[in-house]
Amino acid sequence: MASSSSLYSNSPCAACKFLRRKCMPDCIFAPYFPPEEPQKFANVHKIFGASNVSKLLNEVQPHQREDAVNSLAYEAEARIKDPVYGCVGAISVLQRQVITLQKELDSTNADLIRYNEILPNHGGSSSPPPPPTFYYPSPWNNDDPLGDAYHTGGGGNI
Amino acid sequence: MASSSSLYSNSPCAACKFLRRKCMPDCIFAPYFPPEEPQKFANVHKIFGASNVSKLLNEVQPHQREDAVNSLAYEAEARIKDPVYGCVGAISVLQRQVITLQKELDSTNADLIRYNEILPNHGGSSSPPPPPTFYYPSPWNNDDPLGDAYHTGGGGNI
Incomplete structure (x- = not known):
């Protein structure tokens, strides 16, 4: 064939x-x-x-x-x-996901540090958890390219 | 004026x-x-x-x-x-950041659960930490739109 x-x-x-x-x-x-x-x-x-x-x-x-x-x-x-937002909509969604995940991770790491202070000689790891070091630069800046209107479903005023 | x-x-x-x-x-x-x-x-x-x-x-x-x-x-x-990747480059970078952060968060949450098992009546919170529930759908699919070539700086073959 x-x-x-x-x-x-x-x-x-x-x-x-x-x-x-x-x-x-x-x-x-x-x-x-x-x-x-x-x-x-x-x-x-x-x-x-x-x-x-x-x-x-x-x-x-x-x-x-x-x-x-x-x-x-x-x-x-x-x-x-998506004629209105195109792939910029995806960037906006992903930027918000990164910010939310980073906050969640910071909070969880703070909890782990507290556990280590209470129980320094126990726990799963012998050393305290490392502080969050993940760096997430936005390709251009940290502003959401579309702002709240995109995420709430609202449109621009005319 | x-x-x-x-x-x-x-x-x-x-x-x-x-x-x-x-x-x-x-x-x-x-x-x-x-x-x-x-x-x-x-x-x-x-x-x-x-x-x-x-x-x-x-x-x-x-x-x-x-x-x-x-x-x-x-x-x-x-x-x-960026004439080669345009804003698709940003999508690719952000998708990888979301995946990395989610893995890090899963790992940190697993550590917290272990601490809670060792020390059920101590610690900063009285209940075990909730399992990770963050859901991060990609706008179209979970595949990186550009693949490894973009991230390693390589180009397509001609």
């Missing part, structure tokens, strides 16, 4: 098929948008536009292009699923 | 100024792209294209447009800062 790649080896890539143009051997899209994944290109085209995707691919190093396309496809799918 | 809004009340919005067109009273961009923030529109135009932004604004409810513009601006700035 023919493999997927041989089946499609003479087909235009998903981008050229979508754009109804001839897929040339040096097509910038072809390595990342195989014909068997038409939705991947349709999504990035809808959200970013083929021209912007092409420009971006030309701006990054060839070895970075696969990751760039995959992150664009991820963002595009998120924006199609 | 004139306020910022009165200073700019007769100016075209940042989008119309950028696109060199007359800013009409019903301009879809004007409420969200004030003339004093030219970079905000320049960024979303570069990454998504003015036409796509306009389409998206027309697809969402008027009360959701401010949030939609802000999330687009956030995504666009992230993509300009």
Whole structure:
């Protein structure tokens, strides 16, 4: 049975098929948008536009292009699923989860320190638990990118 | 001294100024792209294209447009800062932080339970600590959207 790649080896890539143009051997899209994944290109085209995707691919190093396309496809799918927040909604949820978990961990570590003070020669470990050292930098800053409106379901005022 | 809004009340919005067109009273961009923030529109135009932004604004409810513009601006700035990963890089980092923190919390809670078994009538609290109940769903799935290549600094193979 023919493999997927041989089946499609003479087909235009998903981008050229979508754009109804001839897929040339040096097509910038072809390595990342195989014909068997038409939705991947349709999504990035809808959200970013083929021209912007092409420009971006030309701006990054060839070895970075696969990751760039995959992150664009991820963002595009998120924006199609959630036109208002896109994948920024996920960042906001995750930032709050990190803050909540860190607070919980700080509190639990404080309890462990108290136990160690009461019972210095017993317990599961011979030394007191280490203080919480987990560092969680936000990629840009520690502010929630969307604020409370996102989390309470409210919208902006107009 | 004139306020910022009165200073700019007769100016075209940042989008119309950028696109060199007359800013009409019903301009879809004007409420969200004030003339004093030219970079905000320049960024979303570069990454998504003015036409796509306009389409998206027309697809969402008027009360959701401010949030939609802000999330687009956030995504666009992230993509300009990091053309390969954009804000998907932040999602990946945050997902790993949540997993690490949850493991740390599970381990610390297990230590606390051991202490309570050794010393049931002492300690800071009279009842054993509750089991970890924090639930952290990923917005789409629990897979890291970028995989190890992103975190180790490696790129895709071509």
